[in-house]
Every structure is written in structure tokens, then in C-alpha cells.
Amino acid sequence: MFLLKTFPLCEPAVLQLLRQFSTNTLPTLTLFTKDPCPLCDEAKEVLEPLKHRFVLQQVDISLPENKVWWDRYKWDIPVFHLNGQFVMKHRVDVVLMDKLLQDAETHQT
Structure with missing residues (x-):
């Protein structure tokens, strides 16, 4: 049985809850980034109004396990893939x- 506690929810918490239950239907937007990355921070701010339409997955290309992405994107971040496609x-x-998000939403139904 699923039980929700009753407490005042702020908008971000509501969005997080909705995302938790709808991630299987939202497209995945992958951001290839590293720290620091001012252009990546700027890109995330620009995407803010659209964030309810996708799940953001961040890949830190500076990590050893992401060497293939480092070799490919070290001079180009931020780089975005939608559902695995550049x-x-x-x-x-x-x-x-x-x-692109409209197309992804149309092809889901």
C-alpha cells in the first residue's frame, strides 16, 4: 500500500514527485558536462522552463569511467543527447x- 504523508508541498517537491512517477514516459536529455562548466550552468538555466518535459541525466566526462566521452567532447561541452541521439x-x-521534445511526445502515444 502506498501512503503519502500530508504536509505542505512546495512546487519543486511536487515536480519531483510527478517526475518520479512519470520518468518512464518522459524523454531523457543527457548533458555531457564537467566541473566547472559555466556554459553548462547557463544551458541548464535556459532549459529551466522546459524541465517538466524531460528527465535530465548528467554525465561528468572528467570521470575515468567516461574517458570515451572525454575523448569525444572535451572541447565541446555542453553537449546534449535526446534519447541517446546527439x-x-x-x-x-x-x-x-x-x-524535438514535441516530436518525442508525439511519438510516445
Whole structure:
């Protein structure tokens, strides 16, 4: 039996709860990044209005287990893949991202 505690929820907590139950239907947006990465931080801010439409997965390319991604993207981060397919690098194109998310949403049904 699933039991929810009753307490005031702020919007981020509600979004987290909704994401937890809907991650199997949302597309996965993978951000290839490292720390520090000011352009990556900027890209995440630009994506903020769209964040309810995807699950963000971050891959730190500086970790030893991600050497293949380091070799591929070390000069290009941030790099984004949507559902495993390369979609953009360096800066977020919001119009393109919106179209790609619409396409992903259409093909889910």
C-alpha cells in the first residue's frame, strides 16, 4: 500500500514527485558536462522552463569511467543527447529543443 504523508508541498517537491512517477514516459536529455562548466550552468538555466518535459541525466566526462566521452567532447561541452541521439552542443537552441521534445511526445502515444 502506498501512503503519502500530508504536509505542505512546495512546487519543486511536487515536480519531483510527478517526475518520479512519470520518468518512464518522459524523454531523457543527457548533458555531457564537467566541473566547472559555466556554459553548462547557463544551458541548464535556459532549459529551466522546459524541465517538466524531460528527465535530465548528467554525465561528468572528467570521470575515468567516461574517458570515451572525454575523448569525444572535451572541447565541446555542453553537449546534449535526446534519447541517446546527439542534438546540440555549446549553447541551447530553445526552438529546436521545443520541436524535438514535441516530436518525442508525439511519438510516445
